[in-house]
Amino acid sequence: MRWRWTVACVAALGAAGALAMAASGAPSGYPSRPITWLVAFAPGGQSDVEVRRVQPHLEKLLGVRILVEYRTGGGGAVGWSELARARPDGYTVGGLVMPHMVIQTLLRGAEAGYRLDQIRSIAWTVSAPNALMVRRDSPFRTLRDFVEYAKANPGRLAVGGVERLSPSDLSLAQFMQAAGIRLTYVPIAGGAGPVMTSLIGGHVDAATTAASHGVRHKDQVRILAVSGKQRMKALPDVPTFAEFGYNVTVETSWGVGAPAGVPAEVVTKLSQALLQVMRTPEIRKAVEEEGLTPLYFGPAESQAYVNRLVSTYRELVNLLR
Amino acid sequence: MDPVWQGLLNVLTPHYLLLMAVGVAVGSVVGALPGFTATMGLTILLPFTFVMDPTSALVLMGALWGSAHFGDAIPACLVATPGTPSAVVTVIEGHQLVRRGKAAQALYTALLASALGQLVGGFSLLALAEPLARLSLQFGPPELFWVGIFGLSMMASLAGQSLLKGIAGAALGLLLSTVGVAQTEGMVRYAFGLPQLQGGVELVPALIGFLTVPEVLGMVERRREERYVAEYRSQPGALWDVFRETLTKPFLLLRASVVGVIVGIVPAIGGPVASLAAYNEAWRSSGKRAEFRRGSMEGLIAAELANNAVAPTDMIPTLALGIPGSGPAALLMAALLLQGIQPGRNLFTAHATMTYTFIWSTLVSGIVLFVVGLAMVRLLVQIIRVPVYLLAPLVLTLSVVGSFAVRNNFFDVGTMVVFGVLAYFLRKMGFEGGPVVLGLLLGPIIEPQLMSSLALAQARGSFVEVFLLRPYSALFALLTLWSLLRGLKGWQMMQRVQPATPAGPGG
Numbered sequence A: 001m002r003w004r005w006t007v008a009c010v011a012a013l014g015a016a017g018a019l020a021m022a023a024s025g026a027p028s029g030y031p032s033r034p035i036t037w038l039v040a041f042a043p044g045g046q047s048d049v050e051v052r053r054v055q056p057h058l059e060k061l062l063g064v065r066i067l068v069e070y071r072t073g074g075g076g077a078v079g080w081s082e083l084a085r086a087r088p089d090g091y092t093v094g095g096l097v098m099p100h101m102v103i104q105t106l107l108r109g110a111e112a113g114y115r116l117d118q119i120r121s122i123a124w125t126v127s128a129p130n131a132l133m134v135r136r137d138s139p140f141r142t143l144r145d146f147v148e149y150a151k152a153n154p155g156r157l158a159v160g161g162v163e164r165l166s167p168s169d170l171s172l173a174q175f176m177q178a179a180g181i182r183l184t185y186v187p188i189a190g191g192a193g194p195v196m197t198s199l200i201g202g203h204v205d206a207a208t209t210a211a212s213h214g215v216r217h218k219d220q221v222r223i224l225a226v227s228g229k230q231r232m233k234a235l236p237d238v239p240t241f242a243e244f245g246y247n248v249t250v251e252t253s254w255g256v257g258a259p260a261g262v263p264a265e266v267v268t269k270l271s272q273a274l275l276q277v278m279r280t281p282e283i284r285k286a287v288e289e290e291g292l293t294p295l296y297f298g299p300a301e302s303q304a305y306v307n308r309l310v311s312t313y314r315e316l317v318n319l320l321r
Numbered sequence B: 001m002d003p004v005w006q007g008l009l010n011v012l013t014p015h016y017l018l019l020m021a022v023g024v025a026v027g028s029v030v031g032a033l034p035g036f037t038a039t040m041g042l043t044i045l046l047p048f049t050f051v052m053d054p055t056s057a058l059v060l061m062g063a064l065w066g067s068a069h070f071g072d073a074i075p076a077c078l079v080a081t082p083g084t085p086s087a088v089v090t091v092i093e094g095h096q097l098v099r100r101g102k103a104a105q106a107l108y109t110a111l112l113a114s115a116l117g118q119l120v121g122g123f124s125l126l127a128l129a130e131p132l133a134r135l136s137l138q139f140g141p142p143e144l145f146w147v148g149i150f151g152l153s154m155m156a157s158l159a160g161q162s163l164l165k166g167i168a169g170a171a172l173g174l175l176l177s178t179v180g181v182a183q184t185e186g187m188v189r190y191a192f193g194l195p196q197l198q199g200g201v202e203l204v205p206a207l208i209g210f211l212t213v214p215e216v217l218g219m220v221e222r223r224r225e226e227r228y229v230a231e232y233r234s235q236p237g238a239l240w241d242v243f244r245e246t247l248t249k250p251f252l253l254l255r256a257s258v259v260g261v262i263v264g265i266v267p268a269i270g271g272p273v274a275s276l277a278a279y280n281e282a283w284r285s286s287g288k289r290a291e292f293r294r295g296s297m298e299g300l301i302a303a304e305l306a307n308n309a310v311a312p313t314d315m316i317p318t319l320a321l322g323i324p325g326s327g328p329a330a331l332l333m334a335a336l337l338l339q340g341i342q343p344g345r346n347l348f349t350a351h352a353t354m355t356y357t358f359i360w361s362t363l364v365s366g367i368v369l370f371v372v373g374l375a376m377v378r379l380l381v382q383i384i385r386v387p388v389y390l391l392a393p394l395v396l397t398l399s400v401v402g403s404f405a406v407r408n409n410f411f412d413v414g415t416m417v418v419f420g421v422l423a424y425f426l427r428k429m430g431f432e433g434g435p436v437v438l439g440l441l442l443g444p445i446i447e448p449q450l451m452s453s454l455a456l457a458q459a460r461g462s463f464v465e466v467f468l469l470r471p472y473s474a475l476f477a478l479l480t481l482w483s484l485l486r487g488l489k490g491w492q493m494m495q496r497v498q499p500a501t502p503a504g505p506g507g
Helices: A002-024 A046-062 A074-085 A100-112 A143-152 A167-179 A192-200 A211-216 A264-279 A281-289 A299-320 B003-011 B014-032 B038-049 B054-071 B073-079 B085-099 B103-127 B129-137 B141-152 B163-176 B203-221 B238-247 B250-265 B271-284 B297-321 B327-338 B352-385 B388-405 B410-428 B433-460 B463-469 B471-497
Strands: A035-039 A066-070 A092-098 A119-135 A158-162 A184-188 A206-210 A221-226 A251-259 A293-297
Touching: A035 A046, A035 A074, A046 A066, A046 A092, A046 A119, A046 A251, A046 A264, A046 A281, A046 B038, A046 B327, A066 B038, A074 A092, A074 A100, A074 A119, A074 A251, A092 A100, A092 A119, A092 A299, A100 A167, A100 A299, A119 A143, A119 A167, A119 A192, A119 A211, A119 A264, A119 A299, A143 A221, A158 A167, A158 A192, A158 B433, A167 A184, A167 A206, A167 A299, A184 A192, A184 B433, A192 A206, A192 A211, A192 A221, A192 B129, A192 B297, A206 A211, A211 A221, A251 A264, A251 A293, A264 A281, A264 A293, A264 A299, A281 A293, A293 A299, B003 B014, B003 B352, B014 B038, B014 B054, B014 B073, B014 B352, B038 B054, B038 B327, B054 B073, B054 B103, B054 B297, B054 B327, B054 B352, B073 B085, B073 B103, B073 B203, B073 B352, B073 B388, B085 B103, B085 B203, B085 B271, B085 B297, B085 B433, B103 B129, B103 B238, B103 B250, B103 B297, B103 B352, B129 B250, B129 B297, B141 B271, B141 B433, B141 B463, B141 B471, B163 B433, B203 B388, B203 B410, B203 B433, B238 B250, B238 B297, B250 B271, B250 B297, B271 B297, B271 B433, B271 B471, B297 B327, B297 B352, B388 B410, B410 B433, B433 B463, B463 B471
Parallel strands: A035 A066, A035 A092, A158 A184, A158 A206
Antiparallel strands: A092 A251, A119 A206, A119 A221, A119 A251, A119 A293
């Protein structure tokens, strides 16, 4: 019977050792246990798809499991405030979405529950321009038709988008200001899915949201224009707003972050692994086919990217006040 | 061979039958655990589907999703705890049946109705996907607003002793649903600076609080008179009784099927509303209205059938239009995307065999569910042999764990306790939990759709046009009016037949 005690003692020692290592939070040998990945939006949304896309490859590279947990509500605020308050040991990371994060902190201040400086960007991986789209059978064949009608009938065109104080709302405000027209914004709850239903069902005259949703429904909708400087790879025939002289810049991007104060080694390791996964040809191809643009921003570029967005949107949100 | 028939042949191979059995077993367990919804079961499953071919992934996920809505009926019947939000009606009717000593009947009824619902839903997906998808597109914000208002008129069947108290309860539920960030407008309401309230009142802990806690406290109160929830009797003929009771009511089945299918295709409205609507329909047209809320087989059949018909029909907009109508549907779509398949037209062209295999599997998994479920019922019905002094603490523990599990948050346990105590005292004063739950479920549908509709009305320059002149708006406005009148009349008649009966055993 003595061997049993020996086994038990060894096991207990081992467990204590493991606990001690976990407690000290030593980054050497990171990661040594599963990493929790917080998703601030509902299962099946784009934030979910972005983590699921990399999850199996990342698990192989890092040698630990990635546990996806959903903390939804408040347009992402619930998840991001939890991320901001998490322990900065590299074992809690979270999906980030811009410009949602910055718009919330600018418009809602302390009510948002987190500050941008509480979250350290690790990498930004994909982005999508915003698109203005109409139904396939709509009389508006080009952006010019649309603007002309709006000029003749101010406020008569109903444009659906994802909620108020959101990128949809902002991008439409930018377009209205640039084109000198008045449209009626119809905020729709529940993400981009219901916005597309409302457009395809003919309940609104047009819709504005991330262009990737238009690409997914390209049989049923016509994209009049996309934001940004260049045309999209997935939609080479669709012009940009800029080609008509309208300065519409709002685009959505997805990334990963950790609570501020996370060790630099952790940031380096995670971002290298992530970008390596994103660079594999099949993932790159899938991303582009879905109407998304791959970004390969490591830690330094990521931080600069966020800072740039903060200064841009500080001006832009005034359109919504 | 035609992909439709190829799909059927595929489904009947051992590979897919086995996958379905696994999905059904896991789904029933996930559904039975309060705090774990079908969506959560599917998120846990998702990483495992990466290593499968897309067809197997869909079949497995579909089976899990559907059977979760049978699993949730088990704790609902036995210990008045909704396994998922779709089981709210089952808590009311199923548990009363159990307390009347008909535990086996209640569970067999839930099982048979769930399996039938799965068949109905699967059949609609197979045969009616095109027209139903077109119908689902007719529901814009004004129509969804009216569906929500129509839903509120279901209050009459849930109100209990006093219609006024029922209305007050529904109003409380609606108010509670406004806590947190407003869905369309983005401002924070009634959060009192608590970050946990930003996302609003979490539904599952609130349901457990309003439905389960008062029931358990009632058990504790009566522990001297009733040492068990119900007397356990071995009932060898129970299954046949249930078959006869259920299958001899074609109109009840038909009505519940139609309600389930319609609710399934309407975006943003899911299982809980389907079961409530079918239940209300059954109540309104029943000859035995007095049995409702005291353990009605009809009510239970309607509710369970409708909520199981939702899962497959929810896939209609997803498959035909590429727009997921619910969380679980979004996850199935995500699984496809991650396998490199863009959902849309090509599902019925390039990937037709896969799609039809999946569609047939939703039908066949109804039969698999019935077989697997029979074994589970035999085993689980024994739970009522546990005496109250053990069962009550066990159920409360389960309630705490379930409330915590929703988002690993102790705040939600507090929510559950506060609402539970509140509901207990409210019930003492004659307010039922049902109407509150109805308000909680419908508030998040009515309010954002109203806000969208108002913006739409601004663009159209006419409130009348948006709210009353669109064909489906008008239809649901009229239906609401009709339902209110019928409900009031039915409620008065019930009062006349049953003057001043106490509100059901333990009510």
